Amino acid sequence: MANLESHNGYYLWQYIPSIPAAILFSILFGIITVLHLWRMFRSRTWYCIAFATGGIFEFIGYVGRIFAHDRTGAIMPYVIQSVFILLAPALFAASMYMVLGRIIRCVRGEKYSIIRVSWLAKIFVGGDVFSFLIQAGGAGILVKGDSDAKTGENIIVGGLIVQVIMFGLFALSAIVFEVRMHRHAMASLYNSKVPWKETLHMLYYASLAIMVRSIVRVIQYIMGQGGYLLKKEWPLYVFDGLLMFITMVIFYRTYPSEVNPKKVIMPENQDATIGMESRQRSYPQC
Incomplete structure (x- = not known):
């Protein structure tokens, strides 16, 4: 029977990890990841490699x-599960940020974006990488032991806050872009072969799941090792594992393989339509 063991006098775990739950989520993520890899290679959507x-x-x-179930005093299983589960959403976000830029270029809607499209991916992916590095650094300090735990937690909180801020700005950029597209009657110029609206809505739902997960993680680390969220195992599976699995399912169902600016065929008379609109109406800015 497994027992809680200390590592140099410090207890890495507040509970004994459940083997059935870990096996279930390993299988779920294994299956959905294989599906993502298959779809990525099939559609040659290489910018989704970060998501996979x-x-x-x-x-x-x-x-x-x-492996940690019977080795609660061993540092390596603890480090592996802690770091990899913590950092995965940052990789999901990187691909999602690039999808928005491709949507905007695909529908020739650059002037309706509140951020210049050439900078959009750079800003959000750069912020995501920054958040990733902060969290990775905090996780590295956290697993060293009791004396460094609080410092590691604070650094991780800082990285998660950066992630939440970037997601908030990302969601705002996407919403404003969609509103402007509809307000300027541009949405009707593109046929259903370019599922940009469905893909944009997919980004909303996936972003919401990651946002909720990140906020719960912030609360978790603010509460510290003695807090309820770290002392119990179920919050990890409900507010992290389940939400991230849902994120992967959402992204897979509306895979952005068709949102490719190089394959878009401009609708007939689009230039004339746009020119007529610019002469007849003056649209307010969002």
């Missing part, structure tokens, strides 16, 4: 929890 890598991170993280 996030799925691999999730799979490795939950496998780490399986």
Whole structure:
């Protein structure tokens, strides 16, 4: 029977990790990650490699929890599950940020974006990488032991806050873009072969799931090692594992393979339509 063991006098775990739960989520993330990899290679959507890598991170993280069940005093299984599960959403976000830029270019809606499209991916992906590095650094300090735990938690909180802020700005940019597209009657110029609205809505739902997860994580680390969210196992599976699995399912169902600016065929008379609109009406700015 497994027992809680200390590592140099410090208890890494507040509970004994559940093997059935870890196996279940390892299988779920393994299956959905394989599907993502298959779809990415089939459609040659190479910019989604970060998203698929996030799925691999999730799979490795939950496998780490399986090995941690009988080794609660061992540092390596704890580090693997902690770091890989913590950082996976940042990889999901990187691909999602690039999808928005491709949507905007695909529908020739650059002038309706509140951020210049050439800078959009750079700003959000750059912020995401920054958040990733902060969280990775905090996780590295956290797993060293009791004396460094609080410092590691504070650094992770800082990285998660950066992630939440970037997601908030990302959601605002996407919403304003869609509103402007409809207000300027541009949406009707593109046929159903370019599912830009469905893809944009997919980004909303996936972003919401990651946002909720990140906010719960912030609360978790603010509460500290003695807090309820770290002392119990179920919040990890409900507010992290389940939400991230849902994110991967949402992204897979509306995969952005068709949102490719190089393959878009401009609708007939689009230039004339746009020119007529610019002569007849003056549109307010959002």
